Amino acid sequence: MAADPQLDVAGGASGIPLEIAASWRARTRGLLGRTGIDGALLLTPAGSVHTFGMRFTLDVAYLDREFTVLDVCRMPPGRLGAPRFRARHVLEAEAGAMARWGVRPGGRLLIRAP
Numbered sequence: 001m002a003a004d005p006q007l008d009v010a011g012g013a014s015g016i017p018l019e020i021a022a023s024w025r026a027r028t029r030g031l032l033g034r035t036g037i038d039g040a041l042l043l044t045p046a047g048s049v050h051t052f053g054m055r056f057t058l059d060v061a062y063l064d065r066e067f068t069v070l071d072v073c074r075m076p077p078g079r080l081g082a083p084r085f086r087a088r089h090v091l092e093a094e095a096g097a098m099a100r101w102g103v104r105p106g107g108r109l110l111i112r113a114p
Contacts, residue, residue, distance in 0.1 A: 007040055007091075008110040012102020016040055018111065031058070031092060040093040042111065048083035049090050051075045059098040062087040067109040072098050 007016040017039030021027045027043045032053050043049065049060055054077040062070045062084040070084055074095055091109070093101075103109070 005111060005113045007042075007101075008112060009102045010108040010110070012107070013100070016101060018042060020044065020111075020113075036094055037092075040091050040097070043090040043092065045088050046090040047087040048081050049075070049092065050080045051077050052080070054078075057095040059093050059095055059103075061091040061098055061103050061109075063089040063091060063109065065089075067111065069103055069105050069107045069109065071105055072103055 005018040005020055007018040008014040009016070019039070019041045021030060021041060021043050027046060030043065030049070031037060031041055035055050047062070051058060057074060057076045059072065060075050060081060061072045064070055064086050065088040067089065070087055073081070075081055091103070
């Protein structure tokens with residue numbers, strides 16, 4: 001059985017469960033209808049997100065094409081995030097997760113796919 005994708009944070013947490021939303025349909029659905037997530041969701045390609053219809057507050061990290069963190073912010077339900085210049089991917093997780101994992105602007109992320 002193939003392993004699921006995982007996220008590693010340079011100088012931080014490793015082995016974080018990761019879901020990847022690479023199709024238009026998967027990116028559009030995102031975390032809508034869920035009450036939480038174990039790990040993180042990577043939206044790719046993406047440069048901005050919204051939390052309309054969300055049931056929980058998110059931590060959002062904007063990433064460049066090399067998975068360097070450009071910005072991290074917290075978004076409560078019902079918000080529209082401004083697009084970030086150079087962002088090519090967006091990582092979403094439950095509020096507080098990014099700080100626990102050590103995700104900070106300037107940091108690098110590594111995606112380990114099966």
